[in-house]
Amino acid sequence: MTKISRRGFFKLAGGATAALTQAPALVAQAAPAPTPAAHSGAALFFNPDEMRWIEAATERLIPEDDNGPGARAAGVPVYIDRQLAGAWGAGERLYRSGPWQPGDASQGYQLPFTPAELFRNALRGAREELQGRKQGAFETLPGPRQDLYLESLQNGKQDLHGVPAHVFFESLLALTIEGYFSDPVYGGNKDMASWKMIGFPGAYASFYDLVDQHGVAYTRAPISMGDNGAGVIHLHPVSTQHSGKRGA
Amino acid sequence: MATKLAEVDAVLVGVGLVGTMLGRELTRAGLKVVGLERGRPQFTVPDFQGPQMHDELRYSVRKGLMQDNTKEAVTFRNRADQVALPIRRWESFLPGTGLGGAAVHWNGQTYRFQDSDFRMRSLTTERYGARFADPGLTIQDWGVTAADMEPHYDRFEYLLGVSGLAGNIGGKKIAGGNPFEDARRRGYPTPPMKEPYGSALFRKAAAQQGYHPFPQPSSNLSQPYTNPEGMQLSTCMFCGYCERYACEHYAKSSPQTILLPVLLKDPHFTLRTQAQVLRINLSKDKRQATGVTYVDAAGREFEQPAKLVVLGSFALNNVRMLLLSGIGTPYDPRSGQGTVGRNYAYQTMSSVQVFFDEKTNINPFMRSGACGTVIADFVGDNFDHGPHKFIGGAYVGEVMTNGRPIEFHPTPPGTPSWGGKWKSAVVRHYNHTSVLNVHGSSMAHRANYLDLDPTYKDAWGLPLLRMTFDFPANDLRMSAYVTGKAVEIGRAMGARQVNGAGRKGPYTVTQYQTTHNTGGTVMGADRSTSVVNCYLQSWDVSNLFVIGASNFPQNASYNPTDTVGALAYMAAEAIVQRYLKSPGPMVQA
Ligand SMILES: Cc1cc2nc3c(=O)[nH]c(=O)nc-3n(C[C@H](O)[C@H](O)[C@H](O)COP(=O)(O)OP(=O)(O)OC[C@H]3O[C@@H](n4cnc5c(N)ncnc54)[C@H](O)[C@@H]3O)c2cc1C
Numbered sequence: 001m002t003k004i005s006r007r008g009f010f011k012l013a014g015g016a017t018a019a020l021t022q023a024p025a026l027v028a029q030a031a032p033a034p035t036p037a038a039h040s041g042a043a044l045f046f047n048p049d050e051m052r053w054i055e056a057a058t059e060r061l062i063p064e065d066d067n068g069p070g071a072r073a074a075g076v077p078v079y080i081d082r083q084l085a086g087a088w089g090a091g092e093r094l095y096r097s098g099p100w101q102p103g104d105a106s107q108g109y110q111l112p113f114t115p116a117e118l119f120r121n122a123l124r125g126a127r128e129e130l131q132g133r134k135q136g137a138f139e140t141l142p143g144p145r146q147d148l149y150l151e152s153l154q155n156g157k158q159d160l161h162g163v164p165a166h167v168f169f170e171s172l173l174a175l176t177i178e179g180y181f182s183d184p185v186y187g188g189n190k191d192m193a194s195w196k197m198i199g200f201p202g203a204y205a206s207f208y209d210l211v212d213q214h215g216v217a218y219t220r221a222p223i224s225m226g227d228n229g230a231g232v233i234h235l236h237p238v239s240t241q242h243s244g245k246r247g248a
Numbered sequence: 249m250a251t252k253l254a255e256v257d258a259v260l261v262g263v264g265l266v267g268t269m270l271g272r273e274l275t276r277a278g279l280k281v282v283g284l285e286r287g288r289p290q291f292t293v294p295d296f297q298g299p300q301m302h303d304e305l306r307y308s309v310r311k312g313l314m315q316d317n318t319k320e321a322v323t324f325r326n327r328a329d330q331v332a333l334p335i336r337r338w339e340s341f342l343p344g345t346g347l348g349g350a351a352v353h354w355n356g357q358t359y360r361f362q363d364s365d366f367r368m369r370s371l372t373t374e375r376y377g378a379r380f381a382d383p384g385l386t387i388q389d390w391g392v393t394a395a396d397m398e399p400h401y402d403r404f405e406y407l408l409g410v411s412g413l414a415g416n417i418g419g420k421k422i423a424g425g426n427p428f429e430d431a432r433r434r435g436y437p438t439p440p441m442k443e444p445y446g447s448a449l450f451r452k453a454a455a456q457q458g459y460h461p462f463p464q465p466s467s468n469l470s471q472p473y474t475n476p477e478g479m480q481l482s483t484c485m486f487c488g489y490c491e492r493y494a495c496e497h498y499a500k501s502s503p504q505t506i507l508l509p510v511l512l513k514d515p516h517f518t519l520r521t522q523a524q525v526l527r528i529n530l531s532k533d534k535r536q537a538t539g540v541t542y543v544d545a546a547g548r549e550f551e552q553p554a555k556l557v558v559l560g561s562f563a564l565n566n567v568r569m570l571l572l573s574g575i576g577t578p579y580d581p582r583s584g585q586g587t588v589g590r591n592y593a594y595q596t597m598s599s600v601q602v603f604f605d606e607k608t609n610i611n612p613f614m615r616s617g618a619c620g621t622v623i624a625d626f627v628g629d630n631f632d633h634g635p636h637k638f639i640g641g642a643y644v645g646e647v648m649t650n651g652r653p654i655e656f657h658p659t660p661p662g663t664p665s666w667g668g669k670w671k672s673a674v675v676r677h678y679n680h681t682s683v684l685n686v687h688g689s690s691m692a693h694r695a696n697y698l699d700l701d702p703t704y705k706d707a708w709g710l711p712l713l714r715m716t717f718d719f720p721a722n723d724l725r726m727s728a729y730v731t732g733k734a735v736e737i738g739r740a741m742g743a744r745q746v747n748g749a750g751r752k753g754p755y756t757v758t759q760y761q762t763t764h765n766t767g768g769t770v771m772g773a774d775r776s777t778s779v780v781n782c783y784l785q786s787w788d789v790s791n792l793f794v795i796g797a798s799n800f801p802q803n804a805s806y807n808p809t810d811t812v813g814a815l816a817y818m819a820a821e822a823i824v825q826r827y828l829k830s831p832g833p834m835v836q837a
Pocket residue numbers: 261262263264265266267284285286287342343344345346347348349350351352353354355356357358359491492523524525526560561562563565618763764795796797807808809810812
């Protein structure tokens with residue numbers, strides 16, 4: 001497979017003509033057959049184009065390998081779709097009053113976009129960026145080319161309909177990691193595969209007897225919140241029988 | 249128009265840790281007390297139960313138990329010549345809300361400050377000379393000593409049931425405890441927690457290097473305990489969902505487990521939740537508080553008259569409430585005059601990652617909020633600062649709290665931030681990495697302060713609090729030095745690789761450090777440099793008591809809450825035993 005260095009890519013990215021001459025060779029050698037969407041059911045937020053982009057991108061961020069499933073099989077695109085469709089996507093717990101002004105990095109996120117707006121604008125911008133270069137849609141590029149494009153977002157300041165590319169990338173990566181490692185009830189981490197992969201016990205939470213068995217190999221299967229929908233109630237051994245009046 | 253309610257003896261602004269404690273002390277003294285809490289009512293059953301409580305996404309990442317910053321945020325800038333912008337998502341610090349306040353979802357790391365913290369200015373001058381500290385630092389004495397505080401620490405720790413090993417009982421040193429602590433009258437109420445693996449490795453390495461490791465004093469209990477209020481606490485399960493979570497097991501000391509049920513049974517006490525206090529009302533001459541104005545969940549406005557007002561709404565909110573109510577003189581960084589908002593300080597944190605081989609199972613998920621082993625050899629003035637160009641210090645410890653993987657998936661430096669190599673590194677290191685904390689002091693500086701923002705407003709149209717803060721150079725030097733020592737200990741733990749560096753500026757609100765915001769309503773003996781006297785009584789309004797970490801003139805190496813609780817008991821004692829007998833200023837200015 002032709003390897004293309006990062007510097008090479010930036011040269012490519014800089015000039016559409018260069019991209020045109022190089023891209024076909026790469027596609028011919030390394031393009032995987034586009035896989036059908038692995039998500040179950042209808043997307044709540046993404047349109048089909050956006051979903052394909054997200055599926056392809058998240059799979060590059062956390063690829064399938066011998067360690068365990070990639071983001072796609074783990075349901076990360078479903079997770080992101082649901083997050084953006086819900087309250088969090090609409091700006092829950094995001095102080096949203098203006099005036100809006102760019103600040104220093106130390107001042108944190110200052111864009112007027114909700115997460116849903118941010119993704120919608122940035123995805124449109126990213127698609128147009130590649131269209132402008134006549135490279136074909138992101139999801140049809142071979143893996144290494146997809147990585148180079150993701151790197152150009154990660155390190156880039158280009159404007160994706162108002163969203164700086166690196167801000168979009170950071171949000172995408174953060175949501176991908178959330179979806180991969182959060183409880184499966186949110187739609188990602190299918191079969192708790194990521195927890196099994198690293199040995200995290202999940203919602204199970206009682207290690208009093210094990211904590212001082214130093215170095216013990218913990219092999220119990222993880223538990224999801226969904227495995228115990230009825231919940232366990234811990235009743236208090238209530239002891240405050242006396243009234244509030246007590247001598248000081 | 250506000251509905252005017254009947255006058256009560258005392259009103260509490262905020263029913264978190266301080267509010268609950270003062271509510272109990274004042275009702276016990278026979279006062280009729282109303283507690284106003286802006287957040288929801290919440291209790292161990294049914295609100296804090298598993299498995300729903302073990303949801304990393306909801307509570308750690310989305311900050312499910314924290315102050316709703318769509319309603320109230322804080323604006324921030326590093327320097328006074330910048331435009332402050334709202335902190336649109338909490339990251340660096342996480343103000344709590346709801347009945348019980350931040351003490352519901354704290355870790356429970358429970359330390360006393362030392363005499364050298366309380367008498368920082370005078371002891372620094374005595375030992376190193378008046379010119380030793382950087383000239384911009386506005387450090388000062390608290391007006392109390394460790395000996396004054398001891399009875400109140402003792403009482404608070406027995407309320408919490410703290411698990412620990414004393415190092416100094418009545419001047420007698422005890423092996424295995426903290427040899428640097430000031431004398432305490434008796435040991436901790438419960439023995440130390442079990443020691444996790446990483447902490448044990450730290451203990452050995454630190455001892456080898458000649459330091460004095462001891463178990464971190466913890467309000468996650470090592471065994472069942474009944475406190476003096478008759479409340480029963482249970483044994484901590486090391487559940488790994490502690491910091492940012494409420495405890496389902498009644499094992500973490502919080503208002504709900506140590507005191508609230510007793511207070512709520514008292515007929516003299518009335519709790520109103522979802523009651524957002526907008527301001528403290530004053531008499532015409534501004535010398536007396538007449539009560540407070542609050543808004544309920546449906547937006548209805550009420551005036552609650554009271555003879556006594558206790559402001560215990562968390563450090564940042566205490567400062568803002570005084571500014572919104574026009575109490576005291578706001579600090580002006582140009583002239584150095586004014587006291588409200590002055591001496592805002594924080595905590596100077598860094599960490600060291602210790603990467604082990606694949607045979608060493610650290611099991612980071614078998615942890616609690618406050619388990620672990622620490623050394624105090626570099627705390628405060630426990631070492632000679634003469635050769636160094638800084639004051640203050642840090643404790644170093646292996647005090648990991650969890651292995652929740654969205655936020656905890658350490659990889660060695662040089663690992664890409666995504667892709668196959670990243671994934672393999674996460675798998676390789678997840679269970680074989682330990683983290684050391686370097687928990688450093690924060691010196692007050694003339695350039696760091698709190699005031700009201702000129703632009704941004706809360707949901708009720710009132711100005712947000714504006715924070716102007718950057719790490720003083722002194723604190724960065726301290727952090728570099730102590731973190732270097734921590735790296736050496738990490739190496740001695742038998743690690744393959746150790747990674748860590750001191751805190752770097754500028755301070756950023758995008759990364760969690762601690763919720764140990766301090767100062768702004770500083771206590772002291774001199775009213776030109778303090779907002780409250782040594783009984784936490786407002787110099788300006790004598791029937792107002794302001795209580796919280798906002799009273800700290802600067803922040804010590806240790807976590808603040810033991811000191812907040814001790815101050816609360818100290819103030820309560822002064823109110824009950826002296827103030828109520830003859831209301832008025834307890835200290836003449
Ligand atoms: C994640 C986390 C971990 C922590 N870990 C530790 C630790 O390990 N060790 C340690 O020492 N400290 C720790 N702390 C700090 C500790 O929680 C605080 O020091 C302690 O809770 C302070 O008590 P307080 O009563 O001053 O404030 P709080 O307990 O926060 O109570 C203040 C209450 O006032 C209410 N309030 C505020 N404004 C208004 C208003 N306008 N009207 C009505 N009500 C209002 C709030 O809703 C809140 O309930 C931690 C904090 C956090 C967030």
